[in-house]
Amino acid sequence: MNQHKYLYFTLFFLIYIVTIALNTSLITVVYKKKTLHEPMHIFILAWLFPFCSFAMYLSLTLRLTLCGNNIYKTHCTNFDLIKLSCHDTSVNNIVGILLLGVYMFPQFFVILFSYAQILRICLHASKECRKKALQTCIPHLLTFINYFFAGCFELIQCT
Structure with a gap:
């Protein structure tokens, strides 16, 4: 590499x-x-x-002034750079968490709400329609949830 x-x-x-x-x-x-x-x-x-x-x-x-230069990952995130700082980084951490909340969580809940509406409508539809909707929605939803939680765990590792 x-x-x-x-x-x-x-x-x-x-x-x-x-x-x-x-x-x-x-x-x-x-x-x-x-x-x-x-x-x-x-x-x-x-x-x-x-x-x-x-x-x-x-x-x-x-x-920030950096005291180190080694990041032990295959990629560099801003949190990794902040951890290399010699100075107080509490402002960076607070702003980072706030921005994370502004960008990640509303999207997550809107997507979950959309899928819930699709599934709610499918309950009143024909059996074939339910089957097609579930075959389409469940893999997308599982992939999205997997991606969301992987991102959350990545952030937890950084703190």
């Missing part, structure tokens, strides 16, 4: 640059095309909110 770190960095940096370029081009198209202004306000706001919160959290991390 260590011998390919520059290749991995370059690959993911290029993906990041392409993502930024595509988002910028989307914003530019919406800005120039007047008919897209009204329906796209929500998307621009949704794009700006994570960008601003990321910038705020990044500025909190950049102010």
Whole structure:
């Protein structure tokens, strides 16, 4: 892994640059095309909110002085960087937990609510409809729950 770190960095940096370029081009198209202004306000706001919160959290991390340089994982998270700091990181931890709550938990509950509504409707549908819905929904729901709890355990390990 260590011998390919520059290749991995370059690959993911290029993906990041392409993502930024595509988002910028989307914003530019919406800005120039007047008919897209009204329906796209929500998307621009949704794009700006994570960008601003990321910038705020990044500025909190950049102010820290690092005392170490070893991260014993295959990937680097912001929490891992914060743990390398010599200074008090309680502000970073509080803001990180708040942002986590703002981003993760509402999405989790909306998705669970959506699946509950689908399953509720299926109870009143035909047997074949219930079977198809369950064959589709249960694997998606189990995968999503697995992903959510894996993310939670990753965060618990970081603290």
